[in-house]
Amino acid sequence: MRFAVVVFPGSNSDRDAFYAASRVLGQDASLVWHKDTDLGGADAVVLPGGFAHGDYLRTGAIARFSPIMGAVKAFADRGGPVIGICNGFQVLLEAGMLPGAMVRNRGIKFASKYVHVRVEQTDTPFTAACTPQQVLRLPIAHGEGNYFAEPEALAELERNRQVIFRYTNASGEPTDQSNPNGSLNNIAGICNERRNVVGLMPHPERAAEIALGSADGRVVLASVVTALAAVAAGPERSRGAATR
Amino acid sequence: MRARVYVTLKPSVFDPQGRVVADALVTLGYQDVKDVRQGKFFEVEIDGKDAAAAKTRVTEMADKLLANPVIESYRVEVLP
Numbered sequence: 001m002r003f004a005v006v007v008f009p010g011s012n013s014d015r016d017a018f019y020a021a022s023r024v025l026g027q028d029a030s031l032v033w034h035k036d037t038d039l040g041g042a043d044a045v046v047l048p049g050g051f052a053h054g055d056y057l058r059t060g061a062i063a064r065f066s067p068i069m070g071a072v073k074a075f076a077d078r079g080g081p082v083i084g085i086c087n088g089f090q091v092l093l094e095a096g097m098l099p100g101a102m103v104r105n106r107g108i109k110f111a112s113k114y115v116h117v118r119v120e121q122t123d124t125p126f127t128a129a130c131t132p133q134q135v136l137r138l139p140i141a142h143g144e145g146n147y148f149a150e151p152e153a154l155a156e157l158e159r160n161r162q163v164i165f166r167y168t169n170a171s172g173e174p175t176d177q178s179n180p181n182g183s184l185n186n187i188a189g190i191c192n193e194r195r196n197v198v199g200l201m202p203h204p205e206r207a208a209e210i211a212l213g214s215a216d217g218r219v220v221l222a223s224v225v226t227a228l229a230a231v232a233a234g235p236e237r238s239r240g241a242a243t244r
Numbered sequence: 245m246r247a248r249v250y251v252t253l254k255p256s257v258f259d260p261q262g263r264v265v266a267d268a269l270v271t272l273g274y275q276d277v278k279d280v281r282q283g284k285f286f287e288v289e290i291d292g293k294d295a296a297a298a299k300t301r302v303t304e305m306a307d308k309l310l311a312n313p314v315i316e317s318y319r320v321e322v323l324p
Contacts, residue, residue, distance in 0.1 A: 094312065104260045105260065
């Protein structure tokens with residue numbers, strides 16, 4: 001399969017995602033400049049971490065005007081799998097492709113460390129290869145990862161099982177101490193209603209090999225390879241993967 | 245014409261920056277400071293002479309871009 005990794009001016013995790021997709025997972029991958037309007041026949045799209053357009057105005061606020069975003073939105077509307085990592089998650093929120101918004105971390109400080117997240121749902125293309133409630137050790141690096149949504153919107157997210165990753169301690173318990181930024185309900189990642197667009201603050205691509213300190217993130221990008229292979233194999237297997 | 249847009253976090257959204265500024269003011273000796281909310285301020289220069297039309301346009305701009313309505317509210321003023 002083929003990954004497209006979008007490169008915005010100010011992206012800094014684009015090469016990490018490209019490396020994880022191409023070298024670690026052995027898939028086709030291409031870097032797509034934000035001024036392009038074509039995803040080059042990609043099967044999955046990664047919006048990487050960084051500071052797109054300098055994060056001017058608000059994080060991700062200007063990136064939604066990048067020409068490539070029209071193609072990303074059309075791809076998502078066709079059901080194509082899209083993952084936004086860190087700044088990519090913020091871009092998806094500002095583009096209205098995921099609900100909610102980010103505010104400054106509650107401790108003000110930029111948080112750069114390893115955290116634990118629990119996989120809440122395995123019926124998305126980016127968690128299909130995870131085991132339910134699997135705890136992953138992943139790095140975070142952000143100043144604005146404090147997820148916010150109004151109470152009704154938050155309740156709807158929970159009701160629709162759209163919370164995909166939650167900050168927990170090493171044993172998988174979502175405690176306040178394990179919440180690195182003040183996110184409501186310890187939310188680290190969510191999906192859209194259709195479940196093909198996923199955003200998360202931690203960096204799975206920076207934890208794809210043990211040499212990097214953790215290989216726990218590998219399963220996130222590997223999931224989409226599994227999920228797409230299951231779709232290609234036919235509806236029976238695809239259904240099996242979705243309910244696993 | 246010139247319009248001013250004031251963007252602030254909604255009351256329901258915790259403002260960590262405002263909290264730190266409030267704490268700093270108290271440390272400076274302003275013990276009477278209860279809270280600070282930090283926001284953004286924009287001055288928009290816009291063609292035209294109709295103040296009502298300008299207000300409508302700039303309000304639309306605030307809603308679409310200058311503020312994120314999920315977390316922020318805004319106020320628009322058109323200068324005479």
